[in-house]
Amino acid sequence: MILEILQEKLKQGLFVVEKIITKSTTLPILNYVLFKTEGNFLNLSATDLEMGIRWWGLSKIEKQGKIVIPSRVLSSFIGFLPNKKITLKTKDLNFFIETEKNKSQIKGMSSEEFPLFPNLITEETMVFDSFLFCRGLNQIIDIPAVSSSRPEISGIFFQFKKDHLVLAATDSFRLGEKKLFYSDFLKEKNIPLDKEYLFILPQKTAREIINIFGEKKRDLKIYFSPNQVTFEILMEETPFPQIQLFSRLIDGEYPNYQEIIPQKFTNQIILDKKEFLNQVKIASLFSGKISEIKFKINSSKEEVQVFSQSADLGEYHGSLKAKIKGETLSVSFNHRFLINGLLNIEGNQIIFEINGQEGPAILKSDQDQSYFYVIMPIKSR
Numbered sequence: 283m284i285l286e287i288l289q290e291k292l293k294q295g296l297f298v299v300e301k302i303i304t305k306s307t308t309l310p311i312l313n314y315v316l317f318k319t320e321g322n323f324l325n326l327s328a329t330d331l332e333m334g335i336r337w338w339g340l341s342k343i344e345k346q347g348k349i350v351i352p353s354r355v356l357s358s359f360i361g362f363l364p365n366k367k368i369t370l371k372t373k374d375l376n377f378f379i380e381t382e383k384n385k386s387q388i389k390g391m392s393s394e395e396f397p398l399f400p401n402l403i404t405e406e407t408m409v410f411d412s413f414l415f416c417r418g419l420n421q422i423i424d425i426p427a428v429s430s431s432r433p434e435i436s437g438i439f440f441q442f443k444k445d446h447l448v449l450a451a452t453d454s455f456r457l458g459e460k461k462l463f464y465s466d467f468l469k470e471k472n473i474p475l476d477k478e479y480l481f482i483l484p485q486k487t488a489r490e491i492i493n494i495f496g497e498k499k500r501d502l503k504i505y506f507s508p509n510q511v512t513f514e515i516l517m518e519e520t521p522f523p524q525i526q527l528f529s530r531l532i533d534g535e536y537p538n539y540q541e542i543i544p545q546k547f548t549n550q551i552i553l554d555k556k557e558f559l560n561q562v563k564i565a566s567l568f569s570g571k572i573s574e575i576k577f578k579i580n581s582s583k584e585e586v587q588v589f590s591q592s593a594d595l596g597e598y599h600g601s602l603k604a605k606i607k608g609e610t611l612s613v614s615f616n617h618r619f620l621i622n623g624l625l626n627i628e629g630n631q632i633i634f635e636i637n638g639q640e641g642p643a644i645l646k647s648d649q650d651q652s653y654f655y656v657i658m659p660i661k662s663r
Contacts, residue, residue: 283317283319283345283346283347283348283349283370283371283372284343284345284347284369284370284371284372285319285324285342285343285344285345285369285370286341286342286344286367286369286370287324287339287342287367287368287370288365288367288368289363289365289366289368289381290365291340291341292324292339292360292368294337294339295324295326295338295339296315296326296353296360297357298326298335298337298494298525299315299326299327299328299335299336299337299353300315300328300353300357301490301493301494302328302329302330302333302334302335302490303315303328303330304330306330309331311350311391311396311397312329312330312331312397313352313353313354314328314350314351314352314353314390314391314396315327315328315350315353315356316328316348316349316350316393316396317348317350317351317370317372317377318347318348318393319341319343319345319346319347319348320338321343322340322341322342322343323338323339323343323522324338324339324341324343324370325337325338326338326339327396327399328353329397329399331397332484332486332487332529332530333486333487333527333528333529333530334400334527334528334529335490335494335525335526335527335528336523336525336526336528337524338517338522338523338524338525339524340519340520348393349375349377349390349392349393350390350391350392350395350396351377351388351390351391352388352390355388356377356388359379359386359388360379363379363381363384364381366381366382367381368380368381369381372390375389375390375391376388376389377389377390399528400510400528402505402512402526404505404506404512405506405507405508406475406476406479406506407503407505407506408442408447408464408475408503408504408506409501409503409504410447410462410502410504411499411500411501411502412495412496412498412499412501412502412515413496413497413498413499414462414466415462415495416491416492416495416496416502417496418449418460418462418652418653419438419460419488419491419492420492420496420626421449421458421460421626422449422450422451422458422460422626423438423451423485423488423489423492424622425451425452425453425456425457425458425622426451426452426485427452427453427454428485433532433533433534434482434532434533434534434535434537435451435452435453435454435537436484436485436532437482437483437484437485437488438450438451438482438483438485438488439451439480439482439536440479440480440481440482440483441478441479441480442475442479442480442506443478444475444478445463445464445465446461446462446463446464447462447464448460449461449462450536450539451485452537452539455616455657455658456622456623456655456657456658457539457542457543457655457656458623458626458653458655458656459539459543459653459654460652460653461652461653462652463652479506480536481506481511481531481532482531482532482534482536483511483529483531483532484529484530484531484532487527487529490527491527494525494527495513495525495527498515500515500516500518501515501516502514502515503515509530509531510529510530510531511529511531512526512527512528512529513526513527513529514526514527542642542656543642543644543654543656544635544637544641544642544643544644544656546637547608547635547637547643547644548608548609548611548636548637548638548641549579549581549606549607549608549609549611549635549636550606550607550608550633550635550636551579551586551605551606551607551633551634551635551636552604552605552606552631552632552633552634552648553586553602553604553631553632553634554602554630554631554632555624555627555629555630555631555632556630557602558586558602558624558632558634559621559624559625561588561600561602562575562588562617562620562621562624563617563621564598564600565588565589565590565598565600565617566590566618567595568590568591568592568595568596568597568598569590569591569592569617570590570592570593572616572660573616573617573618574590574615574616574617574660575588575590575614575615575616575617576588576589576590576612576613576614577612577613577615578610578611578612579606579608579610579611579636580606580610581606581608581609581610582610584603584604584605585601585602585603585604586601586603586606587599587600587601588600588601588602590617608636611638611639612639613636613638613639613643614639614659614660615657615659615660616657616660619657620645620657623645623655623657624645626653626655627645627646627647627650627653627655628647628649628650628653629647629648629649629650631647631648631649632645632646632647633645633646633647636659640659640661641659642656642657642658643656643657643658643659644656645657
């Protein structure tokens, strides 16, 4: 292999692929990056066996080739170099990096040792704006729970319907659902799906999707296949892939969460989001071991009283005005779950619908109907 590439471009590629590299002592090859030339492109690949990332960059290729290089030392070394032309060469299993004033040799490994990447086999595809897709995914990313007994709730549920995509996540104590309507994304690229697609994406993969594609206002293409999913964006300068992220899917059937979404409520409260969030955050400073905050909803006074108490620190009393329908009620919630839900709701007003002291409650925006957050109260002691 002999090629030339700008330092900044190579640095960008390494930054993308090394995100999934974890220090593995049982399989050291997973600490390496595969360098491979493909026509006029340099391709970098990394994998943790559950997920794989491939990045391409235009390069001046003089001789085709491939080699596997340890990620950490390579990435650090490239980061110290000036943003100028770099020459990369291989001889046997040695990797040579040369600039006008720098020269280095790194010991590599045979590319034959690197895990095989899956072929991009697809049944159908769908295209989203990467920025808006990741913003929606970000609204539920923190909800899944790591569970060995129920691996299906460790991931994000994707349900591609006729005119919209449903994203859902739960940890049994709370649930978030976000709808992304194709008409908001696809426009002229809208190709109706032949059938519905369902899968459960690992939370780790979802986080990397947000990290890698979240700031790019480009088309994000999703390829469906039976046991895996692939996310891809193309280069800006040419219709050639720039980044592909492959991921396995979680086996299992996602819980029928629709059953727990409340349809009726004993109380409906409309609050200013900023004031409500501020009260919850203050009260959280005095909450006990179970992160409990108590609310007394007084419909006659149009007021919500907030109370928390810690045996070690003291207690807090607060109140805020609200529009309230329903009887006077006292109910408790976990402040961490409340804050997480409130932060992911867009708009200035919050609609908080409650089902007594033990029924599921729901938080949503008065303007954005595409997202809601269900939370279970803490049972009164």
